[in-house]
Amino acid sequence: MGENAMEKVVSLCKRRGFIFPSSDIYGGLANTWDYGPFGIELKNNIKRAWWKANVYERNDVLGMDAAILMHPKVWEASGHVENFYDLKSDCKSCKKRFKEDDLKDKKKCPECAGELTEARPFNLMFKTHQGPVEEAANLIYLRPETAQGMFVNFANILDSRHPKLPFGLAQTGKAFRNEITPGNFIFRTREFEQMEIEYFVRPSEADSKLEEWIHYRFDWYLSLGIKKEDLRKRPHGKDELAHYALACTDIEYNFPFGWSELEGIANRTDFDLRQHAHASGKDLRYFDDATKERFFPYIIEPSGGVDRSVLAFLINAYNEEKVRDDTRVVLKLHKDLSPTKVAVFPLLKNRAEIVSLAKKIAQDLKKCFVTMYDDTGAIGKLYRRQDEVGTLYCVTVDVQSLEDQQVTIRDRDTMLQERISIEKLKEFFNTKFN
C-alpha cells in the first residue's frame, strides 16, 4: 500500500460510506466510529462468514446471544472487578492519562514533560446504574467481553441441548472497555464488537484442542484472502497472560502501524466455571454418562475482534493500480465479504428504454444477490466508484441490449468484459458467488 496506508484507508472509508467519525456534526467523539452503508455490509459479511465456519459447518458448536447487561456478581466472580485494570499515570500539568506499559519507565509526561503521578490501577469496565435511582445497589457494568454470557448459560445449554464434550458456544456482540489509550482508527476503541467461542473440553485434551483451534482460526483468515505473509501466530509470554489464562496464542496481522493482535486463542482452564459455581452456589460440573464422573471442563477460547477484522480485511484488499495514465483504487475483497456483489448501469441515461431495462435487471438480481443500480455518472466513473467499494461485477445495458437481450459484464479484478444474455445472468452469478 506504500506510504500513508492508514490515511488512505481512513479517507476511503469516509469518502465512500464505510466508516464515519461518530457524532461527526459535533466534531466527533474521540475514538468512536459509526459504520455507514458499505461498512455495515462488510461487517455483517465478516460475522456471517465467521458464523458459517464456526457454527454451521461444524457439528460441535452452538450459537447463542446473551444480554450485554449482566448481574454485577458475574464480574466479581469472573475476576474482572479485581483484576481487569491497567496501571495508569496522570500528568499533573496537562492532565493527560498514560498507560504504564506505554510510558516504558519514562518519568516525565511524553506530551509536555510535566510531572507524572504515581501509577494507579484503573479498572477498564464502564459502570452505569440500572433503574431510575443512582445508588451503589443498582451499579451494573457494560460487559468487557461477551464470554461471560456463555459461561453463565453453561447449565442452561446442558439441560436444554444435552451436548457431549467437546462442544462449544459461539456468539458475536458488543463489548465495552474504558481504554486509556484507544487509537489507530477502529483498531482500539472503547465500544467494539467481539466474535467469541467458548469450547468446553476434558482437561486432558486442552492442549491438543488449543492447537487445533489456533490452526483452524488462522486458516479462516487465509480462506478469506488475508495474505499469508501478513498473518502470524505469537504465543504469549507468561507475564502477558490474562488473569484467567494458562496459555494463549495471538493471531497477529501486519497492520501499517506494526504487527498487532487480531484474535487471541486461550486456554482458560476451568477458572470461570469454578468461579461461577462457587459464587452462585449452582453445580456447573459436567456429568460424564460413561464414567459417571462429574467434573469442570476446561475452556479453549478463540476470541476475535469484528472491528479489527474489518480493518485488516480493508487494508489487505486495498490496491492502487496504474491503468493507462490513471490510477484506479480497487478493494479486492473476497467474494463473501464484498458489500455489493453486482452493480447495474445504463450506458445512456437519457434513453428511457435502456434505463428501464437496467432497472428491471437490477431489481431482478436483487432477489438473489446484493445488487445496486447507478446512473449518476459516465461509465468510466461508475466503474471506478464500484472498484473502490469492492463490487465484484458491473453489468452495463446499452443500445444493443434492447435488440439482442445481452449485456456487458465487467470483472472487478481483471477488468475483462464479456457479453452475456440477460436470461443467463443469474446462472452466471450463481456459479461465481456460491
Ligand code: GAP
Ligand atoms: N474473552 C477474551 C477476551 O476478551 P481479549 O484479548 O481481551 O480477550 C479479544 O479480546 C479480542 O477482542 C481481541 O483479540 C481484539 O480483536 C478484540 N478487542 C479487545 N479489545 C479491543 C478494543 N479496545 N477495541 C477493539 N477490539 C478489541
